Amino acid sequence: MVLGPGPGVGLEAAARRCAHVIGVDPSDVMLAMARRRCAPLIARGRLRLAVGTAARTGEADTSVDVVISVNNLQLWPDVPAGLAELHRVLRPGGRMLLAAHEKWLPADLPTLANTVRAAGFTSVRTWTWEPPTRMASTAALLSAVRT
Structure with a gap:
């Protein structure tokens, strides 16, 4: 999990190297930027983006x-x-x-x-x-x- 990935630069690097990555960010603007940057990785199922914070990631x-x-x-x-x-x-x-x-x-x-x-x-x-x-x-x- 990448917490606070912002526009997705590091998130993209992680998702290229790992089988599955979750990006958790509280900002809809940053998630939209990450979604655009990482669209191919999302489409291949290697990356999932979620709204959340350090205190509330929403993960199990x-x-x-x-x-x-x-x-x-x-x-x-x-x-x-x-x-x-x-x-x-x-x-x-x-x-x-x-x-x-x-x-x-x-x-x-x-x-x-x-x-x-x-x-x-x-x-x-x-x-x-x-x-x-x-x-x-x-x-x-x-x-x-x-x-």
Whole structure:
């Protein structure tokens, strides 16, 4: 599942590499853009788009293998509720990757890691990455596993 895929750039890349991908976004405008960009993948049944949020994905319990969220964590109104929902929809052993510009994080990485652990995730790992251009800010990443 790609959470908050926006216009679908990363969603398209994921759907080209995976058997089935779900894109969940609260914005009808972004879903329309993703639908246009990814129309062939949708037609082949490799991609499904759905209206939803981090806290309300609309997916069934333990139905998702991987959750990816890029540059939208800062938009979640309730981070603990979003993490609880992602924990619910991930299957045991499922993985989550959160990435955002460090300056946009709702808390520092150690605090975010503790919040992820409190939601029931294990193997929580954080790191930063410096993009190879001065135009982009430091990226903060967090990976975790649902046990």
